Amino acid sequence: MLNPVLEITLTHVQPDSGSTAWLLAASALVLLMVPGLAFFYGGMVRVTSVLNMMMMVFGALAVFMIVWVLIGYSLAFGTDHGGVIGDPTQYFGFQKLLDPANDGAYPGLIFAAFQGLFGAITVGLIAGAIADRTKFGTWLIFTALWTVLVYAPVAHWIFASQNGHGGWLVDHLHVLDFAGGTAVEINSGAAGLAAALVLGKRIGFGRDPMKPHNLTLTMIGAGLLWFGWFGFNSGSALAANHTAALVFVNTLLAGCAGLLVWCLVERVRDGHATSFGAASGVVAGLVAITPSCGAVTPFGALVVGGLAGAICAVAVGLKFKFGYDDSLDVVGVHLVGGLIGTIAIGLLASTRATSVNGLFYGGGADQLWRQALAALVTFVFSFAVTAALAWILDRTVGFRIHEDHEASGVDLVIHAEAAYELHMSTSSRGAPRL
Template sequence: MVSLPVATAALVIDSGDTAWLLTSSALVLLMAPGLALFYGGMVRSKSVLNMMMMTFGSLAVIAVLWTVVGYSLAFGDDVGLGLVGDPMQYAGLGQLLDPGSDGSSTYPLILFAMFQGLFCVITGALVSGAIADRARFGAWMVFVSAWTLLVYAPVAHWVFDVSSGDHVGGWLVNRLGLVDFAGGTAVEINSGASALALALVLGRRVGFGKEPMRPHNLTLVMLGAGLLWFGWFGFNAGSALAADHRAAVVFAATLLAGAAGTLGWLVVERFRDGHATSLGAASGLVAGLVAITPSCGSVSPVGAIVMGAAAGVACAYAVGLKYRLGYDDSLDVVGVHLVGGLVGTFGVGLLATAAAPTGVDGLFHGGGLGQLGRQLVGGGAVLVYAFVVSGMIGWVVDKMMGFRIDEEHEVSGIDLVVHAETAYDLHATAGARSAGPLLTPPRREDS
């Protein structure tokens, strides 16, 4: 569970814990370009740069907003009912420049703030996959800015901000007793529900359900998936906030769940479709990692395998729901992150063992239905809040400036229209040395 430790005695900055959190922060940062490659390979060649730009744009704007006020909203003293933190308490993070410890942590608090900010970055970037091929870049930047402050920061306060001493945190973790070690609710369910709302606001792509919209470069997809798996160790094991046994247990669970998720998805493909695919392997890997994110500190190694495999199977079937229900989730954010997040969050109530770091028994280990009920309430609350507020933000942005590009530009290619670039120079090279410069750039659509 990502949180500031409870202060029982004055603690001193520990170089080992600090080094581990620095490393973990860098690993989570690596997940952003990993996601850009993963998503970039999954879209058509005419949309690659726009897809990647939405990830890098999210990284830029969220990092700034998180510093200015986002961290304070998420981790400031609660201003009432456990819903949001004091927006001015840590505004600008200048209060965290003191290199000494405040007596409640073994690492610099400004490092904790950056670590948490990178969680917000990857969560926001995940949402963009649902609207691939059809969103204005400028509108996306406005949306993700408002979403950071109105959706992610409050939910992070609910889930991650543990009360300690005089500090009062969020309602889900402190009052309800939700167990979410690294973000199954705040990251996975949050991004999946937000993605579903935004996909409904923008509507379907031209040709959805009628034309093939296959990934244009599966090599990029596999490379991106590998980087995501590598970065996920910082995401999960870094959430122990110390270089200790808890981090080692979480590391093992993350490895095993990713592997089991891959196998689960591939088995479904083999028996359902007759062949196992590279896209299925990459998707199953991510599904397993999504499910273990909330439960990595709560399950045994065998429990991690069961959790990952269950997510791989469930998500392999869930990605087809968009064709049955008619919503266009371009890159299956709903099918993988929302469904996988629900599997992992609810799975804590079933598979958790008190022998694991969080010390909670689920139903299958004699813990009864209590924890399962808390997980259901917590996951449901985040899902409803993220869906409603994200939909409202998307609707307002669409009415104010138009969220979707023109149909003719969507068909011709969003990269050239919005960014005046293409991912691949496929023109003939003959006579290139004698060719003059491009004097008339293509007409660009207002981003």
């Protein structure tokens, strides 16, 4: 007769070490996207709100992850209720995930952390739409509520595949979204638009120049985002396998195509290609390939990235035409890029990469309408709920800072700090010192 301890060891399925190692590494890469986003956004704002912008990104990470552990993960990945939401108490405090007997090919703990970092980035993206005019404390409250009311439900719809009994988009409508075109990109873009409309325009919008104060920071941020995006997309394969390799290559190519095409549009339209455009083009390509990276061939990735670079380069100017103040082009890049990537699956999906063919590969329009419906539903839901949430917070605790404080500078008023000490001081020997 076997020793009881040995018997347990033989019957328990050990997680695959390769998959576990890859998920650990991918999670660390996604975490790196948080400071990457902080640099990217921090360089784009005016000098008087750099620290506030970075604090909003880091603050979103802290609040989101705590809410995620308590209830968010359960809502997103708990046992399905009607295809709409998960069991809200199933994974409270990650207690159920502590038992190794519940692990599969990888520990449930690292999967939960990996998915949580997705959501933290999503909320951080929204911050760019309301830069230069937001109360930090209210932003943290907004993050907590938005996690529960918006992100977790949408994540359940598209990520919680439970053998036909999971989220309605993935298990019933059979929408393809490899790494978050709906839950991350369209979701954050729609929410950013709603929040920007509720808070209103910055003082001087459309009249005063509001150029990025430090494009070096923005370029560094774009590089860190690109690096981290390989964990974001390839990590979603949940294994170190052929799919992860395909996604890695597609992510690389889409970023390259987005950069070059955005710069080409600038060159033709404005007479010069800019570093700001290059950084934005990289992100646009990466946004668009996020949902489609596991569904298209490398050639398809070049098409997706190129389309995003061209269309998003034009879309960022729509805020001036329609009069909404999306400070850092969350709508023009993330909403538009997410729509491009999500819908492009219905056109460019290939059975050499996924389970269906898109319209251009002889698959007809069946997958196309599914992708378009998912994009539309995500936009409407996120926009409506975010608008209501932002409006309630603005009318109760106040979401936008006072106009006088906005003119003085958000960093000094809210954080009592300045990003740069530019005044001259005098050393002990009397020599001027910067």
